[in-house]
Amino acid sequence: MPNKSNLKRRDLIIGGAVLASLAMLPRQAVALTKTQAVALIDKLVGDLNKIINSGKPEAALFKDFEALFNKYGDVPIIARSALGVAWRTTPPSQQKRYVKAFSGYMARKWGKRFREFEGGKIVVKDARKTKRGYLVNSTAILKGQAPFAVDWQVSDKSGKDLMFDLLIEGISLLVTERTEITAMLDARKGNVDTLIRDLNKIK
Amino acid sequence: MPYFGRNQSNRFLAPVLIVLALALSACTTAPRETGINDPYEAGNRKVHAFNKSLDKAILKPASGAYGAITRGPVSQGVSNFSSNMSLPGVMVNDLLQLNMTEFFGNSFRFVMNTTVGLGGIFDVATQNGLPEYGTDFGETLFVWGVPEGTYLELPVYSGRTQRETVGIAVDFVLNPMNYVLPGNFRTIGTASHILNSLGDRNRFSDIVESVLYESEDSYAQGRLLYLQSRRFQLYGGLNEDDLEDPYAE
Numbered sequence: 001m002p003n004k005s006n007l008k009r010r011d012l013i014i015g016g017a018v019l020a021s022l023a024m025l026p027r028q029a030v031a032l033t034k035t036q037a038v039a040l041i042d043k044l045v046g047d048l049n050k051i052i053n054s055g056k057p058e059a060a061l062f063k064d065f066e067a068l069f070n071k072y073g074d075v076p077i078i079a080r081s082a083l084g085v086a087w088r089t090t091p092p093s094q095q096k097r098y099v100k101a102f103s104g105y106m107a108r109k110w111g112k113r114f115r116e117f118e119g120g121k122i123v124v125k126d127a128r129k130t131k132r133g134y135l136v137n138s139t140a141i142l143k144g145q146a147p148f149a150v151d152w153q154v155s156d157k158s159g160k161d162l163m164f165d166l167l168i169e170g171i172s173l174l175v176t177e178r179t180e181i182t183a184m185l186d187a188r189k190g191n192v193d194t195l196i197r198d199l200n201k202i203k
Numbered sequence: 204m205p206y207f208g209r210n211q212s213n214r215f216l217a218p219v220l221i222v223l224a225l226a227l228s229a230c231t232t233a234p235r236e237t238g239i240n241d242p243y244e245a246g247n248r249k250v251h252a253f254n255k256s257l258d259k260a261i262l263k264p265a266s267g268a269y270g271a272i273t274r275g276p277v278s279q280g281v282s283n284f285s286s287n288m289s290l291p292g293v294m295v296n297d298l299l300q301l302n303m304t305e306f307f308g309n310s311f312r313f314v315m316n317t318t319v320g321l322g323g324i325f326d327v328a329t330q331n332g333l334p335e336y337g338t339d340f341g342e343t344l345f346v347w348g349v350p351e352g353t354y355l356e357l358p359v360y361s362g363r364t365q366r367e368t369v370g371i372a373v374d375f376v377l378n379p380m381n382y383v384l385p386g387n388f389r390t391i392g393t394a395s396h397i398l399n400s401l402g403d404r405n406r407f408s409d410i411v412e413s414v415l416y417e418s419e420d421s422y423a424q425g426r427l428l429y430l431q432s433r434r435f436q437l438y439g440g441l442n443e444d445d446l447e448d449p450y451a452e
Binding site: 077078080081109112113116130131132146149151153155157158164165167169170171172174175176179180183187 | 451
């Protein structure tokens with residue numbers, strides 16, 4: 001019988017550990033700390049610096065940028081915000097295809113901007129608390145140019161610590177893309193399918 | 204570009220402005236502005252269409268040619284000379300803003316680049332850790348508490364706010380170089396400013412063209428870019444209230 005009781009005890013310990021970790025989970029999720037926000041952007045920027053200076057051809061770079069944005073960023077929320085009020089009237093399957101098209105479009109467009117940082121690097125400096133999470137401040141140091149500010153908004157609202165806006169010298173990706181995507185949708189008379197098709201076409 | 208320096212009566216403008224500055228410096232700070240204030244959008248869009256065709260027909264090809272003819276060091280020299288010629292105007296604005304740190308920094312810079320830098324062609328000051336602290340009369344008005352006003356698209360100058368439009372006009376007459384230099388030198392200065400603008404158009408051609416020719420609504424994009432970056436510059440960083448919260452939508 002000692003075997004049985006041993007098993008029971010082990011089960012109890014494992015069960016207790018699982019319970020304890022479950023109890024801890026939501027607490028971790030609600031409290032994004034400054035250290036976590038900075039750590040996320042540190043990792044993001046580290047990967048970004050590697051991609052920028054990898055010397056890969058453009059198509060490969062864009063793939064890397066897309067993977068990076070999806071790893072560290074809340075691309076669905078950025079895409080949703082860019083579509084504006086039309087998001088609410090778009091059926092889920094179409095939303096999904098739109099988010100996918102937007103993800104590639106965003107990687108190509110903003111990847112092109114980041115490509116101009118080749119030979120330079122981005123250095124994370126500090127963070128401050130905001131209503132939604134943290135604003136992490138970094139500086140882009142490029143050859144032969146005055147350094148400029150790159151800020152990142154981080155939140156755990158999605159359930160994970162993710163970046164949801166990036167601002168280059170005050171110019172917000174979220175605001176820029178909402179202006180662009182809603183203008184595109186208007187020009188296509190509100191047809192989301194045409195928008196998806198054209199987003200996929202934009203090189 | 205017209206120069207007002209030939210008119211002797213303008214010599215009196217600078218002291219008048221300084222008095223005005225002292226009178227206004229007690230005013231409150233300008234409000235932090237958000238959003239887009241553009242009641243003249245229809246007219247602005249027409250000017251934007253004109254600016255776009257001007258860019259296509261003249262600025263884009265001319266800046267490309269300028270970039271191709273002048274290799275790096277030459278266009279850098281022109282750019283240095285042009286900024287050095289406008290630096291005394293920047294210094295006047297530093298004074299009007301009572302920003303003495305930047306006034307003295309820019310003064311040393313001007314003396315160093317004009318002498319050791321051979322009339323401003325070489326930017327020895329930056330190399331010695333004395334970069335330019337740029338400013339303009341638009342910022343002076345901001346410091347004095349003047350609100351931004353509406354958005355305006357100006358011919359050639361493209362997007363500005365009403366406050367910055369007044370700033371451009373005043374900066375024309377504010378630069379002491381216009382009054383102390385003989386006519387020929389002023390012409391050289393003007394030429395260098397025009398060439399420098401072409402150099403900038405060429406240097407930033409990727410970003411300029413992505414806004415002008417690759418965006419769906421180049422007017423709306425240009426307006427947004429201008430307002431966001433100008434406010435960022437004037438406020439010295441981001442304002443928390445301006446930050447987007449897509450989770451709240």
